[in-house]
Amino acid sequence: xxxxxxxxxxxxxxxGDSVTITCRASQNIRSYLNWYQHKPGAAPRLLIFDAYTxxxxxxxxxxxxxxxxxxxLTISSLQPEDSATYYCLETYSVSxxxxxxxxxxxx
Amino acid sequence: xxxxxxxGGGFVQPGGSLSLSCAGSGFTFSDYAMSWVRLAPGKGLExxxxxxxxxxxxxxxxxxxxxxxxxxDNFKNTLSLHMKSLRFEDxxxxxxxxxxxxxxxxxxxxxxxxxxxxxxxS
Numbered sequence: 001x002x003x004x005x006x007x008x009x010x011x012x013x014x015x016g017d018s019v020t021i022t023c024r025a026s027q028n029i030r031s032y033l034n035w036y037q038h039k040p041g042a043a044p045r046l047l048i049f050d051a052y053t054x055x056x057x058x059x060x061x062x063x064x065x066x067x068x069x070x071x072x073l074t075i076s077s078l079q080p081e082d083s084a085t086y087y088c089l090e091t092y093s094v095s096x097x098x099x100x101x102x103x104x105x106x107x
Numbered sequence: 108x109x110x111x112x113x114x115g116g117g118f119v120q121p122g123g124s125l126s127l128s129c130a131g132s133g134f135t136f137s138d139y140a141m142s143w144v145r146l147a148p149g150k151g152l153e154x155x156x157x158x159x160x161x162x163x164x165x166x167x168x169x170x171x172x173x174x175x176x177x178x179x180d181n182f183k184n185t186l187s188l189h190m191k192s193l194r195f196e197d198x199x200x201x202x203x204x205x206x207x208x209x210x211x212x213x214x215x216x217x218x219x220x221x222x223x224x225x226x227x228x229s
Contacts, residue, residue, distance in 0.1 A: 001169075032214075034215055036216075038146075038152070042221060043202065043218075043221045044202065044216075044219045046215070046218075055217075085151075087151060089152075089154075089216075091213070094166055094214075095168055095169070096154045098151055098153065100151045101151040101152070
Protein backbone atom coordinates (compact mmCIF):
# COMPACT_ATOMS: atom_id res chain seq x y z
CA UNK A 1 0.00 0.00 0.00
CA UNK A 2 1.09 3.55 -0.67
CA UNK A 3 1.70 5.69 2.41
CA UNK A 4 1.17 9.44 2.27
CA UNK A 5 3.05 11.59 4.74
CA UNK A 6 1.64 15.08 5.03
CA UNK A 7 3.17 17.95 6.98
CA UNK A 8 2.93 20.09 8.93
CA UNK A 9 0.06 18.70 11.00
CA UNK A 10 -1.05 22.23 11.79
CA UNK A 11 -0.05 25.78 11.11
CA UNK A 12 -1.18 29.29 11.77
CA UNK A 13 -0.65 32.33 9.59
CA UNK A 14 -2.03 35.88 9.34
CA UNK A 15 -4.36 37.17 6.66
CA GLY A 16 -2.44 38.02 3.50
CA ASP A 17 0.42 35.60 4.14
CA SER A 18 1.31 32.49 2.14
CA VAL A 19 1.65 28.92 3.40
CA THR A 20 2.84 25.67 1.89
CA ILE A 21 1.70 22.17 2.79
CA THR A 22 3.73 19.17 1.69
CA CYS A 23 2.80 15.58 0.93
CA ARG A 24 5.30 12.81 0.40
CA ALA A 25 4.39 9.49 -1.18
CA SER A 26 6.09 6.22 -0.26
CA GLN A 27 6.52 5.41 -3.94
CA ASN A 28 6.36 7.15 -7.28
CA ILE A 29 2.75 8.15 -7.96
CA ARG A 30 3.57 10.29 -11.00
CA SER A 31 1.06 13.17 -10.91
CA TYR A 32 -1.85 11.26 -9.36
CA LEU A 33 -2.29 13.61 -6.43
CA ASN A 34 -5.29 15.68 -5.39
CA TRP A 35 -5.82 18.30 -2.69
CA TYR A 36 -9.00 18.79 -0.67
CA GLN A 37 -10.25 21.41 1.74
CA HIS A 38 -12.55 20.36 4.56
CA LYS A 39 -14.42 22.55 7.02
CA PRO A 40 -16.33 21.07 10.00
CA GLY A 41 -19.85 20.04 9.12
CA ALA A 42 -19.34 20.64 5.41
CA ALA A 43 -18.63 18.50 2.37
CA PRO A 44 -14.95 18.21 1.48
CA ARG A 45 -14.06 20.35 -1.51
CA LEU A 46 -11.75 19.36 -4.36
CA LEU A 47 -9.15 22.09 -4.90
CA ILE A 48 -6.47 20.60 -7.12
CA PHE A 49 -6.30 17.39 -9.15
CA ASP A 50 -3.48 15.72 -11.08
CA ALA A 51 -1.00 17.55 -8.86
CA TYR A 52 -1.44 21.05 -10.25
CA THR A 53 -4.75 21.42 -12.14
CA UNK A 54 -7.08 23.86 -10.45
CA UNK A 55 -10.64 22.61 -10.04
CA UNK A 56 -13.27 24.85 -11.60
CA UNK A 57 -14.37 27.64 -9.26
CA UNK A 58 -11.32 27.43 -6.99
CA UNK A 59 -9.45 30.73 -6.56
CA UNK A 60 -6.07 30.98 -8.24
CA UNK A 61 -4.54 31.65 -4.79
CA UNK A 62 -4.40 27.88 -4.49
CA UNK A 63 -1.50 26.32 -6.35
CA UNK A 64 -0.40 22.72 -6.52
CA UNK A 65 2.95 21.39 -7.57
CA UNK A 66 5.25 18.41 -7.60
CA UNK A 67 5.39 14.96 -9.12
CA UNK A 68 6.74 11.55 -8.31
CA UNK A 69 6.94 11.42 -4.53
CA UNK A 70 6.96 15.05 -3.39
CA UNK A 71 3.99 17.40 -3.72
CA UNK A 72 2.97 20.77 -2.38
CA LEU A 73 -0.07 22.95 -1.95
CA THR A 74 0.61 26.66 -1.65
CA ILE A 75 -2.08 29.07 -0.55
CA SER A 76 -1.20 32.70 -1.09
CA SER A 77 -2.91 35.90 0.08
CA LEU A 78 -4.57 34.00 2.91
CA GLN A 79 -8.19 34.86 3.62
CA PRO A 80 -10.27 34.14 6.73
CA GLU A 81 -12.31 31.58 4.78
CA ASP A 82 -9.17 29.51 4.16
CA SER A 83 -9.32 28.28 7.73
CA ALA A 84 -9.86 24.54 7.29
CA THR A 85 -8.17 21.17 7.25
CA TYR A 86 -6.38 20.29 4.02
CA TYR A 87 -5.77 16.76 2.77
CA CYS A 88 -3.75 15.30 -0.04
CA LEU A 89 -5.04 12.17 -1.75
CA GLU A 90 -3.12 9.82 -4.00
CA THR A 91 -5.19 8.32 -6.79
CA TYR A 92 -2.43 6.17 -8.27
CA SER A 93 -3.55 3.03 -6.46
CA VAL A 94 -6.95 1.35 -6.51
CA SER A 95 -7.10 1.71 -2.73
CA UNK A 96 -6.59 5.45 -2.69
CA UNK A 97 -4.90 6.94 0.37
CA UNK A 98 -5.22 10.30 2.09
CA UNK A 99 -2.53 12.18 3.91
CA UNK A 100 -3.07 12.77 7.62
CA UNK A 101 -4.33 16.30 7.09
CA UNK A 102 -3.08 19.81 7.89
CA UNK A 103 -5.15 22.12 10.05
CA UNK A 104 -4.74 25.73 8.95
CA UNK A 105 -5.67 28.56 11.29
CA UNK A 106 -5.89 32.10 10.01
CA UNK A 107 -4.81 34.61 12.62
CA UNK B 108 -26.10 21.28 -9.51
CA UNK B 109 -24.76 17.97 -8.21
CA UNK B 110 -26.30 16.99 -4.89
CA UNK B 111 -25.41 14.03 -2.70
CA UNK B 112 -27.42 13.41 0.46
CA UNK B 113 -26.49 10.67 2.90
CA UNK B 114 -28.95 8.98 5.25
CA GLY B 115 -29.24 5.98 7.55
CA GLY B 116 -26.67 6.80 10.18
CA GLY B 117 -27.13 6.37 13.91
CA PHE B 118 -26.12 4.31 16.92
CA VAL B 119 -25.29 0.63 16.72
CA GLN B 120 -23.73 -1.83 19.13
CA PRO B 121 -20.42 -3.56 18.40
CA GLY B 122 -21.03 -6.56 16.21
CA GLY B 123 -24.19 -5.04 14.81
CA SER B 124 -25.18 -3.97 11.31
CA LEU B 125 -26.25 -0.73 9.69
CA SER B 126 -26.94 0.42 6.15
CA LEU B 127 -26.21 3.85 4.73
CA SER B 128 -27.75 5.40 1.63
CA CYS B 129 -26.73 8.28 -0.59
CA ALA B 130 -29.21 9.91 -2.95
CA GLY B 131 -27.68 11.55 -5.98
CA SER B 132 -29.25 14.24 -8.16
CA GLY B 133 -28.22 16.81 -10.74
CA PHE B 134 -26.27 14.32 -12.85
CA THR B 135 -26.74 11.04 -14.73
CA PHE B 136 -26.13 8.75 -11.78
CA SER B 137 -25.28 5.60 -13.75
CA ASP B 138 -22.47 7.35 -15.64
CA TYR B 139 -20.21 7.80 -12.64
CA ALA B 140 -18.28 5.74 -10.15
CA MET B 141 -19.22 6.43 -6.54
CA SER B 142 -17.31 6.05 -3.32
CA TRP B 143 -17.59 6.13 0.46
CA VAL B 144 -15.04 7.95 2.60
CA ARG B 145 -15.11 8.30 6.38
CA LEU B 146 -13.76 10.69 9.01
CA ALA B 147 -13.29 9.20 12.46
CA PRO B 148 -13.13 11.46 15.54
CA GLY B 149 -9.69 12.98 15.87
CA LYS B 150 -8.43 11.33 12.71
CA GLY B 151 -8.14 12.10 9.01
CA LEU B 152 -10.13 11.09 5.99
CA GLU B 153 -10.08 7.39 5.11
CA UNK B 154 -11.28 5.88 1.86
CA UNK B 155 -13.70 3.01 2.48
CA UNK B 156 -15.11 1.65 -0.77
CA UNK B 157 -15.94 2.41 -4.39
CA UNK B 158 -18.19 1.06 -7.12
CA UNK B 159 -18.16 1.63 -10.86
CA UNK B 160 -21.09 3.30 -12.59
CA UNK B 161 -22.33 0.06 -14.08
CA UNK B 162 -21.77 -1.70 -10.73
CA UNK B 163 -19.46 -4.09 -12.56
CA UNK B 164 -16.62 -3.41 -10.17
CA UNK B 165 -16.47 -2.97 -6.40
CA UNK B 166 -13.45 -2.04 -4.32
CA UNK B 167 -12.75 -1.99 -0.59
CA UNK B 168 -10.19 -0.80 1.90
CA UNK B 169 -8.50 -3.62 3.80
CA UNK B 170 -10.02 -2.32 7.04
CA UNK B 171 -13.57 -3.07 5.85
CA UNK B 172 -13.07 -5.92 3.36
CA UNK B 173 -15.47 -8.75 4.16
CA UNK B 174 -17.57 -6.64 6.53
CA UNK B 175 -18.89 -3.86 4.30
CA UNK B 176 -20.76 -4.20 0.98
CA UNK B 177 -21.19 -1.35 -1.46
CA UNK B 178 -24.02 -1.39 -3.97
CA UNK B 179 -26.01 0.97 -6.15
CA ASP B 180 -29.46 1.23 -7.72
CA ASN B 181 -29.12 3.23 -10.92
CA PHE B 182 -32.88 3.39 -11.35
CA LYS B 183 -33.34 5.01 -7.96
CA ASN B 184 -30.09 7.05 -8.19
CA THR B 185 -29.01 5.63 -4.87
CA LEU B 186 -25.70 4.42 -3.49
CA SER B 187 -25.67 2.11 -0.48
CA LEU B 188 -23.20 0.80 2.06
CA HIS B 189 -24.21 -2.20 4.13
CA MET B 190 -22.00 -2.53 7.21
CA LYS B 191 -21.87 -5.60 9.43
CA SER B 192 -19.70 -6.83 12.29
CA LEU B 193 -19.25 -3.19 13.24
CA ARG B 194 -16.40 -2.22 15.55
CA PHE B 195 -15.76 0.76 17.80
CA GLU B 196 -13.20 1.99 15.26
CA ASP B 197 -15.90 2.20 12.56
CA UNK B 198 -17.35 5.22 14.39
CA UNK B 199 -17.09 8.07 11.93
CA UNK B 200 -18.85 10.52 9.69
CA UNK B 201 -19.40 8.72 6.38
CA UNK B 202 -19.34 10.73 3.15
CA UNK B 203 -20.45 9.61 -0.25
CA UNK B 204 -18.54 11.06 -3.17
CA UNK B 205 -18.92 11.11 -6.94
CA UNK B 206 -16.15 10.27 -9.37
CA UNK B 207 -15.56 11.78 -12.79
CA UNK B 208 -15.92 8.66 -14.90
CA UNK B 209 -17.87 5.40 -15.02
CA UNK B 210 -14.90 3.22 -14.14
CA UNK B 211 -12.86 3.34 -10.93
CA UNK B 212 -9.78 4.30 -12.90
CA UNK B 213 -9.84 8.10 -12.65
CA UNK B 214 -10.47 7.97 -8.86
CA UNK B 215 -10.84 11.74 -8.51
CA UNK B 216 -13.65 12.42 -6.05
CA UNK B 217 -15.15 15.55 -7.49
CA UNK B 218 -18.31 16.08 -5.45
CA UNK B 219 -19.12 15.05 -1.90
CA UNK B 220 -22.11 14.92 0.41
CA UNK B 221 -22.08 16.51 3.84
CA UNK B 222 -21.80 13.19 5.61
CA UNK B 223 -23.74 11.11 8.09
CA UNK B 224 -22.61 10.04 11.56
CA UNK B 225 -22.30 6.39 12.53
CA UNK B 226 -21.59 5.69 16.18
CA UNK B 227 -20.61 2.20 17.32
CA UNK B 228 -21.08 2.05 21.06
CA SER B 229 -22.21 -0.34 23.75
